[in-house]
Amino acid sequence: MDETAPQKGTVTQRAIEQIKAMIGEGRLEPGQRLPTERDLAVQLGISRSSMREAIRALTVMGVLEARHGSGIYVTQLEAGDLLETFGVVADLSRGPRLVELLEVRRVLESTATALAAARITPDQLAEVEKHLTAMNATDDPEEILAHDLAFHRVIAVAAGNDTMAAILEGLSSRTFRARVWRGYQEEGAFERTRREHAAIHRALIAHDPEAARAAAAAHVGEVEEWLRAQLGG
Amino acid sequence: MDETAPQKGTVTQRAIEQIKAMIGEGRLEPGQRLPTERDLAVQLGISRSSMREAIRALTVMGVLEARHGSGIYVTQLEAGDLLETFGVVADLSRGPRLVELLEVRRVLESTATALAAARITPDQLAEVEKHLTAMNATDDPEEILAHDLAFHRVIAVAAGNDTMAAILEGLSSRTFRARVWRGYQEEGAFERTRREHAAIHRALIAHDPEAARAAAAAHVGEVEEWLRAQLGG
DNA sequence: TCGGCCATAGTGGTCCGACCACCTTGCCGG
DNA sequence: CCGGCAAGGTGGTCGGACCACTATGGCCGA
Incomplete structure (x- = not known):
C-alpha cells in the first residue's frame, strides 16, 4: 500500500x-x-485529459471559471456563482417535486419579502414600482413574465x-416559471396575480413585514395550490 | 453561417x-x-474527450451516474441526487455568507420542524428519541455531532x-457544521443545546407546530447570533 | 444435469500527442 | 508617442491507444 497516494476513487475525483x-x-x-x-x-501527477474533467466539474459547480486563451480563475465564490446549478433542479423536476419546490419557495419568498419590507430603500422601491407598472401595462406573456x-x-x-x-433566483428560473405559469395564467389568473402583487407592493411601502410576509405567502401559495390540484386530479 | 449547427458556446457546453x-x-x-x-x-458529432467532459459535468450535477465497466445511467432525479452539490456552497463559504446560510437554514429548519410536529409518525418519533438520548449519553464531540x-x-x-x-442536508453538511460548532461548543454551549433539543422533542411529542417552529428557530438562531458576534468583533 | 469457474467482449477510466481558436503581450513602424 | 501587427501562451478539440472493471456466456468438473 502506498501512503503517498491513497488511490481512493478515480484520479479525476481526487483532483477535484x-x-x-x-x-x-x-x-x-x-x-x-x-x-x-x-x-x-503535472503537479497532481495526472494527465491533462483527467485534469480537464476535474476543471470542468469545478466549473459547473461555479467554483472555477475558464477563460479561453487567458487562463483558469477562481470565481468570487459568491452565492450566485455557487448556486447557479440550483436552477437545474427546477428544470428537471416534475410532478410532486414541483409542488415541493414551490413550498420551499413560499417559505423563503415570504421571509425575504418580510425582510425587504423592513430594509428596502427608496431606490429599490422605485425599481419595484417600475416593474409593477410595466407588468400591468402589457398583454405580452413573455414580457409579463420577465417583469414578474x-x-x-x-x-x-x-x-x-x-x-x-x-436560491430564490434558481427556484424562479425562466423555464421553471414558464412551465408552471403557462397553465396557471391560462385560467385567467392575471387579475388575481395583479392584486397580489399590489398587496405586496403596499406592504413594502408601509414597511410592514408581517403584511408583506402574508401577501407573499399567499401569492406563492395560490400557484402552489393550483399545481397541487392539477396533479391531484 | 450554418443553420444546422448554431455554434453557440463550446461543443461540450452544447452537449451538456x-x-x-x-x-x-x-x-x-x-x-x-x-x-x-x-x-x-458520434451521435452529437463531437470527440469522445469532449463528450466525457459533458458527462462529467452532468455527473457532478447529480443527473447522470457512471458505472465503471457497465455504462452510464440517468439517476432517479430525486432531490437528494440533484442537490448534492449544495453542500459545496457550505464548505466553501466563509465570513458573512456563513451567517446568511444559517439564516436560510433557520427559516427552513423551523418550517420543517413545524411540519414534522403535525405529521411525524410514532416510528420516526422513536428514532428522534434514540438520537436524542445517544447525544446526551456521550462526551465525544464527533459522536455528538453525528447524532445531532x-x-x-x-x-x-x-x-x-x-x-x-x-437542502437542509446540504446546509448541515459535516464540514460546515464541524467548522462552526467547533468554536460554538467550546464556549460551553452543550447544556444549552441539550435544552433546545429537548424543547424541540417536547413540541414534536405534543404535535404542536407553533411550539416546534419557535423551538427550532431559537435553536438555529442561537448559533446564528453567536457566529454574527464572532464576525462583528 | 447442475453448479461454479473462467475466457472474452464491451464499457468507462486514463493517458498521450497533436492541432485549433482565442487572448495577451510586446515589439515595431509610423 | 501611439496604434497595429505578430508571436507566444492558454484553453478547446480531436483521435487513438491502452488499462481497469463488469457482465455475459460457454466450458469444465462434480
Whole structure:
C-alpha cells in the first residue's frame, strides 16, 4: 500500500477534491489565476485529459471559471456563482417535486419579502414600482413574465441576504416559471396575480413585514395550490 | 453561417444542454442506460474527450451516474441526487455568507420542524428519541455531532418534503457544521443545546407546530447570533 | 444435469500527442 | 508617442491507444 497516494476513487475525483481543498484552506484566493491545465496536471501527477474533467466539474459547480486563451480563475465564490446549478433542479423536476419546490419557495419568498419590507430603500422601491407598472401595462406573456421575475428579484435583493436571493433566483428560473405559469395564467389568473402583487407592493411601502410576509405567502401559495390540484386530479 | 449547427458556446457546453434537454423532454427516463460514450460522441458529432467532459459535468450535477465497466445511467432525479452539490456552497463559504446560510437554514429548519410536529409518525418519533438520548449519553464531540445531524435529519424527513430535507442536508453538511460548532461548543454551549433539543422533542411529542417552529428557530438562531458576534468583533 | 469457474467482449477510466481558436503581450513602424 | 501587427501562451478539440472493471456466456468438473 502506498501512503503517498491513497488511490481512493478515480484520479479525476481526487483532483477535484484536491483543488477544492486548496480553496477551502485559503491557498487559492477568489479571483486568483490558477496554473495552466498542463502545469496542474503535472503537479497532481495526472494527465491533462483527467485534469480537464476535474476543471470542468469545478466549473459547473461555479467554483472555477475558464477563460479561453487567458487562463483558469477562481470565481468570487459568491452565492450566485455557487448556486447557479440550483436552477437545474427546477428544470428537471416534475410532478410532486414541483409542488415541493414551490413550498420551499413560499417559505423563503415570504421571509425575504418580510425582510425587504423592513430594509428596502427608496431606490429599490422605485425599481419595484417600475416593474409593477410595466407588468400591468402589457398583454405580452413573455414580457409579463420577465417583469414578474424582476419584481421578485429586486425584493429578494432588498432583503439583504444574497444567499437567499440566489436560491430564490434558481427556484424562479425562466423555464421553471414558464412551465408552471403557462397553465396557471391560462385560467385567467392575471387579475388575481395583479392584486397580489399590489398587496405586496403596499406592504413594502408601509414597511410592514408581517403584511408583506402574508401577501407573499399567499401569492406563492395560490400557484402552489393550483399545481397541487392539477396533479391531484 | 450554418443553420444546422448554431455554434453557440463550446461543443461540450452544447452537449451538456442537449443531454439535459433529452431528459427534460422525457426521451431519457430515470434509471435508463445511455448509449456508450463512444456512440454518444458520434451521435452529437463531437470527440469522445469532449463528450466525457459533458458527462462529467452532468455527473457532478447529480443527473447522470457512471458505472465503471457497465455504462452510464440517468439517476432517479430525486432531490437528494440533484442537490448534492449544495453542500459545496457550505464548505466553501466563509465570513458573512456563513451567517446568511444559517439564516436560510433557520427559516427552513423551523418550517420543517413545524411540519414534522403535525405529521411525524410514532416510528420516526422513536428514532428522534434514540438520537436524542445517544447525544446526551456521550462526551465525544464527533459522536455528538453525528447524532445531532441525524436528529435533525429525521425531523426533516418527517416533514414530508424531500426537497426541503435535501437542502437542509446540504446546509448541515459535516464540514460546515464541524467548522462552526467547533468554536460554538467550546464556549460551553452543550447544556444549552441539550435544552433546545429537548424543547424541540417536547413540541414534536405534543404535535404542536407553533411550539416546534419557535423551538427550532431559537435553536438555529442561537448559533446564528453567536457566529454574527464572532464576525462583528 | 447442475453448479461454479473462467475466457472474452464491451464499457468507462486514463493517458498521450497533436492541432485549433482565442487572448495577451510586446515589439515595431509610423 | 501611439496604434497595429505578430508571436507566444492558454484553453478547446480531436483521435487513438491502452488499462481497469463488469457482465455475459460457454466450458469444465462434480
